[in-house]
Amino acid sequence: MDWLWKFPTMNDDVLRELKKSVDEGFRAFTRAYGDSIEAAFSPLQSFLIWAERLLTGTPWPIILIVFAAIAWFASRSWKVVSGCVLTLVVIGYFDMWQDTMKTVSMIFVCTVLSIVIGLPLGILMARSNAMQKIVNPILDVMQTMPSFVYLIPVVMLLGIGRVPGVIAVVIYALPPMIRLTNLGIRMVDENVLEAADAFGSSSWQKLRNVQLPLALPTIMAGINQTIMMALAMVVIASMIGVQGLGQPVLKAISNQYFTLGVFNGLAIVGIAIIFDRISQAYGLRLQKHREIVHG
Incomplete structure (x- = not known):
């Protein structure tokens, strides 16, 4: 028995x-x-080094002004602008500015890569049901696979360093960008597409002038989720050499430095809130604009 x-x-x-x-x-x-x-991957390394030097080498008042301008453009809200600036000032005051800028540069590079890869894939999925059936199971695996597992093949192929870390982060953060691009394009009203066809729009013109603009709020939600997932990988990616706020947290875990871990963890939370509020506010503005246009 x-x-x-x-x-x-x-x-x-x-x-x-x-x-x-x-x-x-x-x-x-x-x-x-x-x-x-x-x-x-050497061009990716050059891009990453350029972004890191740009943010770490720029005087902090200019960085604050740029972030404030981006927040104002996205939200048109002084509350969002003041919250972003205040968060960055507190991070700088507690001597975490350099590590924060390194983390922001990595998130910027990962987000750009995710958009460059995810947007075309999402468009292909929206245009082809067969493509959607192929890609969806792959995305399911990518989203459920433990994040530590991504480090194994990347490190075996490329060793320890920033580029392997960025690749692991992009793989982990990519699925929301692809899924929500596909969803946004598929949600475009059929009547609008029929009107575009009636005006003699080509497939490319319909995509560029109708589908992508109307899907943009949903695509922005995908970008938001990609940024959040990339930030969630910061500490894990620091295990293979990615510099930034993750390394002090990893050091705090290894040496039981409570305050070091909490301060840098809160800095990661602060950066996540800044990106979340800016991207959400911009997506909401796009949504309201679309409702006014079609209202």
């Missing part, structure tokens, strides 16, 4: 050989193509 209590499993020797062959195959692939793959 033991079989009732113990689930039947693969033979231990067979399972061990299977795992060993997969691991050795991946190591062989890494040895053969690792250098070529690393060279292919």
Whole structure:
């Protein structure tokens, strides 16, 4: 009756050989193509270094003015602007400015990459049900896979450093961008599309002038979620060399520095709130504009 209590499993020797062959195959692939793959990502490394130097090398008053201008453009609300500026001032006052700017530069690069990759994929999914059926299971796996697992193949291919960290963050944060782009385009009113067809719009003109503008509030929600998920990966990515607010948190965990961990954790929360309020406010403005146009 033991079989009732113990689930039947693969033979231990067979399972061990299977795992060993997969691991050795991946190591062989890494040895053969690792250098070529690393060279292919050199433009990404240059982009990341440029963004980091730009933010860390710019005087803090200019950074505050730029953030205030972006917040005002997105929200038209002095409350949002003052909240963003005050949060950054408090972060700087507690001597976390440099690490915060490094984190912001990484989030900026990851968000740009997610938009560049996710927007075309979302458009393809919206235009093809077959594409949607193929991509959706992949996105399900990406969203449910534990975030630590992403670090393993990236580190084996590219080693320790900022670029592997950014790639892991992008893989983790990409699904919302793809899903909500697809959703936004599919939600565009059929009557509007029929009117565009009646005016003789080509497929590209219909996408550029009708579908994307009307889907923009939903796409902004995707960008918002991508930023939040990227920030959630900051501490995990610091384990493989990504600089910023995650490294002091990791140091605090290793050495039991309570205040160091709490302060930098709160700084990450502050940056998340800034990005969330700005992107949400802009998405709300777009939504209201769309309602006025079609109201």
